[in-house]
Structures are given as structure tokens and as C-alpha cells.
Amino acid sequence: MFKKHIFVCTEGKTCPNQGSKEVLAELRQALSADSHDNEGIRINKAGCFSQCGNGPMIVIYPEGVWYCQVNTGDCKEIVEEHLGKNKIVERLLYGSKPAQA
Ligand code: FES
Numbered sequence: 001m002f003k004k005h006i007f008v009c010t011e012g013k014t015c016p017n018q019g020s021k022e023v024l025a026e027l028r029q030a031l032s033a034d035s036h037d038n039e040g041i042r043i044n045k046a047g048c049f050s051q052c053g054n055g056p057m058i059v060i061y062p063e064g065v066w067y068c069q070v071n072t073g074d075c076k077e078i079v080e081e082h083l084g085k086n087k088i089v090e091r092l093l094y095g096s097k098p099a100q101a
Contacts, residue, residue, distance in 0.1 A: 003040030004083050005061045012048030015055030019071060023056045026075040036084040054094065066094035 008024040009015040027043050049057050054068040058078075065088055067078065074092060081087045090096065 002042045002061075004042070006041070006043045006083075007046035007059045007061075008043065009047070009049050009051075009055055009057045010045040012052055012055070014052040015048070015057055018055040018069075020056035022072050023058070023070050023075060026072040027058075027079065030075045030079040031083065034079050034084060036080075038083075041083055051094070057094070063088075067092040068094040 006027065008020055008027065010020045010024055024043065024045060031038055031041060031043065046059075049059065049066075051057055051066075051068070056068075056070045058067045058070055059065065060067070060082060065082070067074075067089065070078070070092055074089070077089055078092070081089050
């Protein structure tokens with residue numbers, strides 16, 4: 001089992017068009033550049049979460065935290081705060097933002 005397991009929706013019908021593949025790449029880049037202990041942290045592509053239109057969407061386990069409308073500029077903060085310090089990035093929480101069209 002991984003200490004943290006991050007899934008990025010890259011296969012659904014909307015998230016890829018909203019930049020999810022770039023978010024996936026940026027998360028991996030930010031994680032590799034981060035100075036925290038990255039042992040046991042895994043980032044995977046995922047299929048649709050059935051929350052289309054709110055992407056790019058990511059989910060982090062074991063917390064089961066869902067982030068929505070993530071962009072590449074958010075990735076460093078997710079890595080440093082959530083993965084590094086176990087602090088949820090409240091402003092990106094799914095349900096905390098109005099849905100996109
Ligand atoms: S395309 Fe990402 S939740 Fe459906």
C-alpha cells in the first residue's frame with residue numbers, strides 16, 4: 001500500500017480537454033522536485049470519476065480528498081501542502097467551487 005496515492009482523471013470526456021494530462025505531468029514534476037520524503041507516494045492516471053465538467057479532477061487516498069478545477073499552477077501547492085504536510089488545500093476541494101459549464 002502506498003502512503004499517498006493520487007489519481008488524475010485523464011481518460012474521461014472532459015478532464016483531458018481541461019488540461020488534466022498537463023496537471024498529471026506537473027504533479028509528477030513537482031513531486032520529483034520536492035524536498036520532502038517522497039517514498040511511498042504514487043501518482044496514477046485514472047478513468048472518468050463521473051464528475052465531468054469539474055476538471056481537471058484529482059483524488060488523493062487514503063484521505064479520499066477530491067480536488068476539482070486543478071490547474072498546473074496548483075500542483076506545487078498540492079505537493080508541498082497536502083503530500084508534504086498533510087494539509088488539505090481547501091480552495092481546491094470539490095464542492096467548494098461553482099461547477100464549470
Ligand atoms: S472526465 Fe474527468 S470526471 Fe469525467
